[in-house]
Amino acid sequence: MQPPFLLFLGDAPDIGWAKTASGLAQWRPEDCAGQFRLSGCRVDLGLPDMDFAAAKAAGVQTLVVGIANDGGFIADAWVPHLVAALETGLDLAAGLHERLADRPDIAAAARAAGRTLHDLRHPDRRFAPGTGKKRPGKRLLTVGTDCAVGKKYTALSLTRVMADRGMAATFCPTGQTGIMITGRGVAIDSVVADFISGAAEWLSPAADPRHWHVIEGQGALLHPAYAGVTLGLVHGSQPDAIVVCHEAGRAELQGYEGGFACPSLRDALDVHVAAARLTNPAARGVGIGLNTSLLSAAAARDALKRAEDELGLPACDPLRWGADAIVDRIVAEFGG
Amino acid sequence: MQPPFLLFLGDAPDIGWAKTASGLAQWRPEDCAGQFRLSGCRVDLGLPDMDFAAAKAAGVQTLVVGIANDGGFIADAWVPHLVAALETGLDLAAGLHERLADRPDIAAAARAAGRTLHDLRHPDRRFAPGTGKKRPGKRLLTVGTDCAVGKKYTALSLTRVMADRGMAATFCPTGQTGIMITGRGVAIDSVVADFISGAAEWLSPAADPRHWHVIEGQGALLHPAYAGVTLGLVHGSQPDAIVVCHEAGRAELQGYEGGFACPSLRDALDVHVAAARLTNPAARGVGIGLNTSLLSAAAARDALKRAEDELGLPACDPLRWGADAIVDRIVAEFGG
Structure with missing residues (x-):
């Protein structure tokens, strides 16, 4: 466009x-x-x-x-x-x-x-079923407690920080907004259901062992409408590193108030890591992306500190204060 | 047709x-x-x-x-x-x-x-996203350790036994074969990914509290290609009762040999029940559908006994010896 x-x-x-x-x-x-x-x-x-x-x-x-x-x-x-x-x-x-x-x-x-x-939501190609075969290259996937909690912004921010440090990193959009921003990607929620993980495999193909595909998450595994999309994306992405995202202060799933509570960061991270281990047994959490836009600066600092204490992982609000701490952790664990 | x-x-x-x-x-x-x-x-x-x-x-x-x-x-x-x-x-x-x-x-x-x-694989209507709202009526979903292990035959057999006993029961096909057999249903693997659970909700609508929708499972949650389809189907079906299916003797996922082992019955049942509890906290296992067609009668009896011992649930080969024991269990737990 x-x-x-x-x-x-x-x-x-x-x-x-x-x-x-x-x-x-x-x-x-x-x-x-x-x-x-x-x-x-x-x-x-x-x-x-x-x-x-x-x-x-x-x-x-x-x-x-x-x-x-x-x-x-x-x-x-x-x-x-x-x-x-x-x-x-x-x-x-x-x-x-x-x-x-x-x-x-x-x-x-x-x-x-x-x-x-x-x-732009409609894939202009066909996909094969997922193979589950491990591909070279490193992959990071953002996941969430709910839809619309900052998975895309966290992935974009992490990609920028990695690129600024000279790391080889590619943002992989999985939704219409990311596709509009970058001109690439696949709207994973619009793929025919049998091909979700196959489309995710196509999105982050084999790459140099030090290259990072930074994949935008979609939906959430503990969401009653969209978890199927999420699970196929998790399996096809084969993430080495998972960053769990949340909007500070959101207690219930957006649009499902009265029916579904937001899971804790711990539950949300654990369920996504467990699912990811089917296709990548080494998958693990590396950080927390917290959207603190509803909070004062002081309350936001507190919320980040609590999140870090809960999971033992660095927590960032990528749009407010950058995502450097998560990239520091990635470099420490996987090399720069 | x-x-x-x-x-x-x-x-x-x-x-x-x-x-x-x-x-x-x-x-x-x-x-x-x-x-x-x-x-x-x-x-x-x-x-x-x-x-x-x-x-x-x-x-x-x-x-x-x-x-x-x-x-x-x-x-x-x-x-x-x-x-x-x-x-x-x-x-x-x-x-x-x-x-x-x-x-x-x-x-x-x-x-x-x-x-x-x-x-017949292509839905002739549009679906809404899943709501997660609990509907009246009872629902049974067959799930599996892999694709093509007997989920459809088990569901068809259970529906027949229930109908023979005068219970109100409707088979709900989710794949092309079931649709061809009954002339109804939705090929859940062909729905656009965002609408998997919404299509599953449509498939088994609100019903009399004593009526059973017996829903044909698709794929498997521990399958690298098709788990997204399965998870949306599990969430939208809101099953009260889950029957786990397996082909006796299958050690690896069909078509994924060398990469993916078949999970145990215990792991397969547990992962599907845990997922189902998001939209129906009362979901539980009620039986095992074992396809013993590769085994002698004596070996098949042994396999059924081992499965019963592993899960503490009745195990049947529905095509070989009927599915009565599972329906007995359902009647005992939920009423006839």
Whole structure:
């Protein structure tokens, strides 16, 4: 998809729904020219609000649907706006389960305007079943107590720190936001179920023994909806190192309040490490990625300290204070 | 798909590859008129060998591709035969990942001959993400030490015994063979990964508190390729009762020899029960389905006894001696 981007926030009620847009704004800020919001939208990414004509005049190439809603559908209320964007001369990109191209009105408008539709959630290749065969190269996987706790940001941050230290490291996106940020990867939750671990094997192929594939986790093993995705990703990734992620202060699974408590860091790490050992008996925890954005600096320091005491592993808030301590641990255990 | 059927066995090297055909021959024998084999086929279901003209003359309506190969693809060598069947006036049915309708030569021949293509592996509806909410009604799920150990046959057998005793019981197929046998169900391994547990919830909806949904298991949690499918199925099924299945004498995972040992019955049961407790804290093991087809009667009796001693649960070979002992246990624990 061609930058610069205008980020479509729709009627997102909170930042969680706009996580694709906020990820792009965070990690490709130079390519994000503005935001487009419908009435009722409660999210503000701090970008200039633009209509489609102003965006086109400013050189914007693509309207990016920056929403990650439950079920990944295109809301009917968005459609007239998406059609108008095409008619104004913008391409469209989305990372939803429902394809832009499968909506007849959107497809017709794109054809009429000669614009391109990018459906980035949908793999453009087929995968084989997982083999379980160990591949050379080192792999780190981020896992979590829940969805949307910072697995992607932790993986991106770790990759940056490793690269800054001259280590060979590649970020492997497994969701639409990571794919939009990097232009690579596979939306692992959109693969046909039989091929989850096979797709994960494809994503981090055999590499130099000192190279790190840093793989973005998806879902959580103790989640009633998405654990299947997670388990296939764990088995196919064959991680040597696992970093467990959590949002400080979250007591219940998001969207499952009243039914499912967030597991402890200890339980979450243990269940993922145990699963990983099926395909890599040496898998182990190396750190904790804690999203402390809801806490004061003092409370955040306390939360990191408690997490370290609970697991005996370094804990970082990668966006707040960097992820160096986890990379220090990795270097100490695996070499630099 | 319209009976009677001619079962296409292709060049299947062993009965495992022809498990869809053998399942149909076992459970819908009245609808299976014959078999069609290519040179190199090493499977014989004991049905009359027929060419397409003879089958048509005998009233056959549908050629059923009875193969379940790794990856679920249509082999190029089959295509001229499938086209010839269409030209002879037969419909085609298959339960592969690759759609008959996606092969241009097969699709063109079906159009030209006015025949119907049935791609039964592909869900004809969309699913929502799993909710994790407990539904009324009782549920039994078969799980296994590996793929192709008897989970489907055990579930079918248990359903028959329950029905014979006047219990309300419904078999819920989760794979192409079960769908072909019953005309219902969902091929859970073909659902988009994000919706595995949601599809499983749909498959066994809320029911009378005394009704049993008997759900066919898929894959295995300790399998490097298919565990993601299994975990989503376990979470969405919310089983009250779990029956662990195994093929006596199988020491390694089929197709993964040299890499992965078959887990013990104890490990296999424990890992599935632990996973099930996320969405149903009362989940527990109630029996063992042991496929003893490789053993003499005396050795089979010994194997069943050893399995019972290992887990403290009744063990049956459902096809050899019935599944009554497991249903006895269910009645004792849950009422009749």
